[in-house]
Amino acid sequence: MYIQIKELSFSYGRSQKPIINNFNLEIAKGDIVSILGESGSGKSTILRLICGLETPVCGSISINKQMMSDGRHCILPEKRSIGMMFQDYALFPHMSVADNVQFGLKHKSRKDKRKRVDQVLELVNMSDFRNRYPHELSGGQQQRIALARSLAPEPSLLLMDEPFSNLDADLQIKIRNELRDIIKATGTTSIFVTHDREDARAIADRIITMREGSAYEWDSLCTIDDLTEPALVD
Amino acid sequence: MKLNRQFSRLLNGWMILSIGIVLLILFPNISILINFFTQETSNWDHIKTHILPLLIQNTSIIMIFTGFFTIMIGTSLAWLVSAYDFPFKRFFQWGLILPLAIPPYIAAYTYNGMLNYTGVIQTGLRNQFNIQVDQRYFDIMTLPGSIFIFTLFLYPYVYMITRAFLANQSAALIENAKMLGSNSFEIFFRVVMPISRGAIVGGVSLVLLEVLNDYGVVQYFGIPTFSTAIFQTWFGMGDLNAAIKLSATLMFIVFFILIVEKFLRGRKRYSYTAARVRPLTPIRLTGWRAWSVFAYAGIIFALAFLIPVIQLVDWMVLTYDKMIDPVFLSLIFNSLFVALAGAAMIVIFAVIVANFARTQQNWLSKASTRTIILGYSIPGAVIAVGIITVFIQIDELLFGIYEAIGLDPTLILSTSLFMLISAFVIRFLAVGFNAIESGFDKTGIKFSEASRTLGMSMTKTFFKVDVHLIKGAIFSGFILSFIEIMKELPLTLILRPFNFDTLSTKAFQYASDEQIHEASLPSIIIIVLSGIAIYFFHHVVEKEPD
Ligand SMILES: Nc1ncnc2c1ncn2[C@@H]1O[C@H](COP(=O)(O)OP(=O)(O)OP(=O)(O)O)[C@@H](O)[C@H]1O
Ligand SMILES: [Mg+2]
Numbered sequence: 001m002y003i004q005i006k007e008l009s010f011s012y013g014r015s016q017k018p019i020i021n022n023f024n025l026e027i028a029k030g031d032i033v034s035i036l037g038e039s040g041s042g043k044s045t046i047l048r049l050i051c052g053l054e055t056p057v058c059g060s061i062s063i064n065k066q067m068m069s070d071g072r073h074c075i076l077p078e079k080r081s082i083g084m085m086f087q088d089y090a091l092f093p094h095m096s097v098a099d100n101v102q103f104g105l106k107h108k109s110r111k112d113k114r115k116r117v118d119q120v121l122e123l124v125n126m127s128d129f130r131n132r133y134p135h136e137l138s139g140g141q142q143q144r145i146a147l148a149r150s151l152a153p154e155p156s157l158l159l160m161d162e163p164f165s166n167l168d169a170d171l172q173i174k175i176r177n178e179l180r181d182i183i184k185a186t187g188t189t190s191i192f193v194t195h196d197r198e199d200a201r202a203i204a205d206r207i208i209t210m211r212e213g214s215a216y217e218w219d220s221l222c223t224i225d226d227l228t229e230p231a232l233v234d
Numbered sequence: 235m236k237l238n239r240q241f242s243r244l245l246n247g248w249m250i251l252s253i254g255i256v257l258l259i260l261f262p263n264i265s266i267l268i269n270f271f272t273q274e275t276s277n278w279d280h281i282k283t284h285i286l287p288l289l290i291q292n293t294s295i296i297m298i299f300t301g302f303f304t305i306m307i308g309t310s311l312a313w314l315v316s317a318y319d320f321p322f323k324r325f326f327q328w329g330l331i332l333p334l335a336i337p338p339y340i341a342a343y344t345y346n347g348m349l350n351y352t353g354v355i356q357t358g359l360r361n362q363f364n365i366q367v368d369q370r371y372f373d374i375m376t377l378p379g380s381i382f383i384f385t386l387f388l389y390p391y392v393y394m395i396t397r398a399f400l401a402n403q404s405a406a407l408i409e410n411a412k413m414l415g416s417n418s419f420e421i422f423f424r425v426v427m428p429i430s431r432g433a434i435v436g437g438v439s440l441v442l443l444e445v446l447n448d449y450g451v452v453q454y455f456g457i458p459t460f461s462t463a464i465f466q467t468w469f470g471m472g473d474l475n476a477a478i479k480l481s482a483t484l485m486f487i488v489f490f491i492l493i494v495e496k497f498l499r500g501r502k503r504y505s506y507t508a509a510r511v512r513p514l515t516p517i518r519l520t521g522w523r524a525w526s527v528f529a530y531a532g533i534i535f536a537l538a539f540l541i542p543v544i545q546l547v548d549w550m551v552l553t554y555d556k557m558i559d560p561v562f563l564s565l566i567f568n569s570l571f572v573a574l575a576g577a578a579m580i581v582i583f584a585v586i587v588a589n590f591a592r593t594q595q596n597w598l599s600k601a602s603t604r605t606i607i608l609g610y611s612i613p614g615a616v617i618a619v620g621i622i623t624v625f626i627q628i629d630e631l632l633f634g635i636y637e638a639i640g641l642d643p644t645l646i647l648s649t650s651l652f653m654l655i656s657a658f659v660i661r662f663l664a665v666g667f668n669a670i671e672s673g674f675d676k677t678g679i680k681f682s683e684a685s686r687t688l689g690m691s692m693t694k695t696f697f698k699v700d701v702h703l704i705k706g707a708i709f710s711g712f713i714l715s716f717i718e719i720m721k722e723l724p725l726t727l728i729l730r731p732f733n734f735d736t737l738s739t740k741a742f743q744y745a746s747d748e749q750i751h752e753a754s755l756p757s758i759i760i761i762v763l764s765g766i767a768i769y770f771f772h773h774v775v776e777k778e779p780d
Contacts, residue, residue, distance in 0.1 A: 083687065
C-alpha cells in the first residue's frame with residue numbers, strides 16, 4: 001500500500017491518557033480518504049502526527065515505502081513533503097497570494113516557480129487574485145489559496161483539516177465538489193478530516209470514523225448515517 | 235530509546251544556543267551560591283555579627299512599609315480609574331504610570347534638593363514669610379524618607395497590573411456586589427482587594443525586588459542596606475569574599491520573596507493576555523465626589539511626577555549652557571552605545587530562547603524561561619559580584635592565551651565593556667523576553683507549522699515567517715530593554731571600565747558631590763526617554779478599550 005500507518009499511539013504530555021490509541025490505516029495511491037469523528041476525537045491530532053508536527057509514542061508511518069516515523073527515527077516535518085491545509089488556513093499575512101503559493105517551491109528557477117504558481121492558481125480559479133493579500137480575500141477564496149499553496153510543491157500526500165469549517169453552508173456545498181475535482185485532477189493522495197457526513201460522502205473514496213483513538217472502516221457509504229448518528233437520517 | 239529519539243529531534247541549533255544563553259545567566263548566580271559556603275574570612279565574621287542585623291532590619295522596614303503604601307495607593311488608584319469616570323480620567327489612566335520614568339535615585343536627590351536648607355521650599359518660606367523651619371521636619375535623608383521615595387516612584391507597578399486585571403476580569407463580581415447594596419468602601423475592601431489578590435501580589439513583588447535592587451537612594455540617603463554594604467565590603471574593604479557572602483544572603487531574601495509570591499498568588503495566575511471577559515462599566519461621578527477623586531489622583535501625580543520634573547527643568551535651565559561640552563556629549567554617546575549594544579543582544583537572545591520555548595514544550599524550555607525571569611529578580615549588586623568573579627576566573631584561565639598572542643597576562647575581559655554589557659543582558663533579558671514571548675503568543679504557532687509542512691526548516695521559517703509576524707514585539711522588547719539600561723545604576727557603577735561614565739553614573743556622581751544643578755540635565759534626558767517609551771506603550775500600543 002502507498003500509505004501505511006501501523007499501531008500508532010500518542011498522548012499529549014507524559015501522563016495523560018492516549019488520544020490516539022492503536023490507530024491503523026492503509027491508503028492506496030490517488031485515493032481520497034475521509035476521517036469522520038466528533039469534536040475532540042483526535043482528528044486534528046492524527047493529521048499532526050502524519051505530517052510530523054507531533055511525535056508518536058509508538059507505531060509507524062510510512063509513505064511510498066519510505067519510513068516517516070517508527071520507534072527509532074522521526075523525520076522532521078519539512079523533510080516529509082506532505083501538504084497540510086490547516087483548519088483556519090494559516091495563510092501568511094505578510095505575503096501576497098502569489099508569494100504564499102510560491103513559498104513551498106524549492107530547487108526551481110525563478111521562471112519555473114512562476115509558471116508553477118500560475119498553474120495552480122489557474123487550477124483553483126484564482127489567477128486574478130495573485131497580487132492581493134490574504135486579508136483582502138473572502139473565506140472561500142482564502143480556502144482555495146490555501147489549497148493551491150499546499151498543492152504547489154506536489155506533495156506525496158495532502159492533508160486537509162476541516163477545510164469547510166470557516167465557510168457558510170451554501171459555499172460549502174459548491175466548493176466541496178470543486179475541491180474533489182481539483183484534487184482528482186492532480187491525482188494527489190489525500191486525507192480529509194471532517195465532522196460532517198455530507199462532506200465526507202461528497203469528497204471521499206473511502207470513509208473512516210474515529211472512536212477512542214482508533215480507526216473504524218465502513219464498507220458501504222449508506223450505512224454511515226445509521227451507524228454514527230441514527231437520529232439524523234435523511 | 236524513546237528518550238533518545240525525542241532528544242535527537244530536539245537537538246538543533248536553537249536548543250544549543252538557548253542552553254548557552256541560560257548558562258550565561260546561571261553561571262554568575264551559581265558562583266555566588268557556591269562561594270557562600272566557602273571558608274569564612276574574619277571580615278565576614280565581623281559583618282555577620284555587627285552589620286548584618288542592621289542590614290536586615292533596615293531592609294525589612296523599608297520593604298514592609300513600601301509594600302504596604304504601594305498596595306494602598308496602587309490598588310486604590312487602579313480601582314478608581316477602572317470603576318469611575320471623573321475629570322481628566324483618560325489622562326490619569328496612563329499618566330499615573332509616568333512616575334516609573336523617574337528612577338528612584340533621581341527622585342531622591344531631586345526631593346532632597348527641594349527640601350533642604352537651600353532648596354526652593356525653605357528659601358521660599360524664609361524670603362516670603364520669614365519663617366525658619368525646624369530642619370528635622372524637612373530632612374528627607376532618613377529611613378522614612380526612603381520609604382516616601384520608593385512608594386511614590388514604584389507604586390505604578392501595583393497600579394498597572396491591578397488595573398489590567400480589574401479592566402479584564404472583574405465586571406461580574408463587582409456588579410454583583412453593587413446589586414447586593416454594598417457601598418463603595420465596602421466593595422473596595424471586601425471585593426476588589428480580595429479578588430485582585432493575585433495581581434496585587436504580582437505588582438508588589440516587583441516593587442520589593444526594585445527596592446532590593448536599589449543602590450542609589452539608600453547610598454545617597456546614607457542608609458545601610460545590602461546594596462550599600464556589598465559596595466562597601468568590596469570597594470571599601472577590598473573583600474570580594476565577604477561581598478559574595480552578602481550577595482548570597484540577599485539572594486536568599488529574593489528567593490524568599492519569590493516563593494511567598496507564588497504561594498500568595500495561589501494556583502490561578504492572573505495574566506495580561508487573558509481573554510477579555512467583559513469590561514467593567516465605569517460610573518460617572520459628579521460634584522464633590524468627582525473632584526475629590528480628581529484631587530487624590532492629581533496629588534499623587536504631582537508628587538510623583540510633575541513637581542520633581544518641574545524642579546529638574548528649573549535646575550537645568552540654570553546650568554545647561556555650561557553643561558553641554560564634549561565631555562557631556564561623550565556621556566550621551568557612552569549611554570547610547572551600551573544601551574544599544576545591550577538591547578540588541580537582549581533582543582537576539584530573547585528571540586532565540588522564546589522561539590525554542592514555544593516550539594518545544596518540555597521541561598528544558600520551561601526551565602529556560604524560568605531562569606531568564608529569575609535573572610530579572612536578582613539585584614544589580616549581586617549580579618555585579620557574580621559576574622566579576624566569573625570573569626576574573628575566565629581571565630585567569632586565559633592568561634596562557636594572552637601571553638601566547640603577545641598580550642600582558644592581566645585582567646582583560648574583567649575590565650572591559652564586554653563584561654558590563656553581559657551584566658545588562660543577564661539582568662534585563664527578561665524584559666525583552668516578555669515582550670517577545672507575548673508577541674509569539676499573539677501570533678500563535680500555526681504560521682510556523684504551515685511553513686514547516688511547506689518544507690522550510692525551523693531556521694528558515696524563523697527568517698521567512700516568524701520575524702515578520704513579531705516585528706512589533708521585537709521592537710517593543712528592544713525599546714524596553716534600551717530604557718532599562720539607560721536608567722540602570724548599580725551594575726553600571728560597579729562594572730564600568732575605568733573612566734567610563736554614562737548619563738546615569740554621572741548624574742549620580744554630581745548629586746553625590748552636591749552638584750545637584752549639574753545632575754539635572756542627564757537626569758532629564760533619562761526621564762524624557764523613559765517617558766516617551768511609557769507613553770508609547772501604555773497609551774498608543776495598548777489602546778484603551780473605550
Ligand atoms: N496541545 C494539546 N495539549 C493537550 N491536549 C490537547 C492538545 N491539543 C488537543 N488536545 C486534546 O486532544 C484531544 C483531541 O484533539 P483534536 O484537536 O485532535 O480533536 P479534533 O477531533 O480535531 O476536534 P475538532 O473537531 O474540534 O477539531 C482533545 O481532547 C483535546 O482536548
Ligand atoms: Mg480539529
